[in-house]
Amino acid sequence: MFARRAAWDLTPNPLAERVAARRRLGLPVLDLADANPTRAGLAAPAEALALALGELARDARALGYDPDPRGDPAARAAIAACHPGAAPDAVVLTAGTSEGYAHLFRILADPGDRVHLPTPGYPLFEHLAELEGLEVSRYPLLPPAPGGAARWRIDLGALADSLSPRSRAVLAIHPHNPTGSFVDPEDWAALRALGRSRGLALVSDEVFAESGQGGPAPAGALAGAREGPLHFLLSGASKLLALPQLKLAWIAVGGPDRERAEAVARLEFVADAFLSVSPLLARALPRLLAQRAGIRSELAARVAGNRARLGAAAAASRSVQCLPAEAGWAAILRVAPRDGAAPDEEALALAILDRCGVLVQPGFLFDLEAPPGRPAAHLVLSLLAEPEGFGAAVEDLLEAVEACAETPRD
Numbered sequence: 001m002f003a004r005r006a007a008w009d010l011t012p013n014p015l016a017e018r019v020a021a022r023r024r025l026g027l028p029v030l031d032l033a034d035a036n037p038t039r040a041g042l043a044a045p046a047e048a049l050a051l052a053l054g055e056l057a058r059d060a061r062a063l064g065y066d067p068d069p070r071g072d073p074a075a076r077a078a079i080a081a082c083h084p085g086a087a088p089d090a091v092v093l094t095a096g097t098s099e100g101y102a103h104l105f106r107i108l109a110d111p112g113d114r115v116h117l118p119t120p121g122y123p124l125f126e127h128l129a130e131l132e133g134l135e136v137s138r139y140p141l142l143p144p145a146p147g148g149a150a151r152w153r154i155d156l157g158a159l160a161d162s163l164s165p166r167s168r169a170v171l172a173i174h175p176h177n178p179t180g181s182f183v184d185p186e187d188w189a190a191l192r193a194l195g196r197s198r199g200l201a202l203v204s205d206e207v208f209a210e211s212g213q214g215g216p217a218p219a220g221a222l223a224g225a226r227e228g229p230l231h232f233l234l235s236g237a238s239k240l241l242a243l244p245q246l247k248l249a250w251i252a253v254g255g256p257d258r259e260r261a262e263a264v265a266r267l268e269f270v271a272d273a274f275l276s277v278s279p280l281l282a283r284a285l286p287r288l289l290a291q292r293a294g295i296r297s298e299l300a301a302r303v304a305g306n307r308a309r310l311g312a313a314a315a316a317s318r319s320v321q322c323l324p325a326e327a328g329w330a331a332i333l334r335v336a337p338r339d340g341a342a343p344d345e346e347a348l349a350l351a352i353l354d355r356c357g358v359l360v361q362p363g364f365l366f367d368l369e370a371p372p373g374r375p376a377a378h379l380v381l382s383l384l385a386e387p388e389g390f391g392a393a394v395e396d397l398l399e400a401v402e403a404c405a406e407t408p409r410d
């Protein structure tokens with residue numbers, strides 16, 4: 001009775017089952033897999049929201065309903081001002097970045113067409129593409145060489161080899177989740193050239209673009225897109241303002257004038273079919289974006305502090321290394337092999353949960369792989385938690401990893 005594409009395996013994974021069992025027994029779980037900023041005790045986003053909602057209540061125009069399918073014009077102007085090269089008329093609001101992907105996939109590709117996504121990566125985009133009936137091809141990101149720059153690089157040769165006549169778009173995440181690596185300027189240039197020569201759209205997910213520590217974030221990729229290819233920049237309030245509850249995100253379109261206008265018109269048609277963005281909340285966006293420096297600095301301090309805590313603790317541990325990152329809210333821990341083999345990531349995450357009640361994500365959920373010839377396991381954790389709880393959880397988790405390393409195998 002259901003569509004083949006809806007034949008998902010919906011059984012909870014062993015880690016989720018173990019978390020539910022602990023909660024049923026009233027045992028604590030410190031969730032370092034949680035990247036929800038509203039649970040991180042941050043003051044600036046909540047203050048900005050309270051202020052903006054107060055002003056909204058006094059805004060007579062906010063009380064009516066006269067939706068613009070692309071989104072409130074003042075919101076689009078404020079968004080365009082955040083992205084060099086963006087034009088207010090070429091911005092389309094969406095109810096979350098995920099919806100932005102869905103809109104884009106609908107206008108760019110027919111069922112059976114191919115989109116190219118980076119791997120390792122956050123396990124969302126593949127589902128979004130498959131929900132639109134698209135074929136997903138994954139291009140590798142190559143880890144930084146030991147002792148070299150912190151940046152992961154696109155395997156451009158592998159990407160070029162995976163293109164087919166049905167390829168429609170290449171997606172790049174800038175900076176990437178969970179590696180925290182920006183797309184290198186040379187890789188951007190190569191992606192643009194590939195897009196132009198093969199007629200592919202470039203989709204850049206820049207939701208974490210302002211989360212860097214003053215890292216070398218290349219200028220907004222929309223600037224300079226005039227000569228093509230068609231370029232879609234995605235961002236949103238969920239990461240930029242740490243306000244996911246707004247469900248406000250956007251697509252900024254760049255590229256040659258005629259194609260860009262056509263893309264915007266098609267996106268507007270899709271957006272008009274749903275009108276899913278709340279015009280009321282969209283009216284609050286300019287006020288919120290005006291306060292983003294304060295939000296950004298609180299977030300940056302939280303993430304940098306936790307990254308430093310984690311790095312120092314890992315440096316003192318025998319079997320865990322914290323991978324360097326330029327930006328983002330996540331950290332990757334690399335766990336040394338035992339008896340020459342990589343520890344089982346799921347067993348490790350379960351053992352950590354059992355021993356100290358700390359939840360982290362196994363690296364395979366992000367398709368993280370060890371470098372060739374250097375077996376290792378990976379764990380991924382969020383850096384948003386309040387510092388005190390985070391520091392204690394990190395100590396416990398590293399102790400649990402060491403204890404696992406010392407436990408004889410069955």
Ligand SMILES: Cc1ncc(COP(=O)(O)O)c(C=O)c1O
Pocket residue numbers: 096097098099122124173176177205207236237238239244249
């Ligand atoms: C890189 C990236 N893009 C987009 C999203 C989804 O964002 P949104 O909450 O706006 O749908 C996520 C979610 O964590 C993400 O990691």
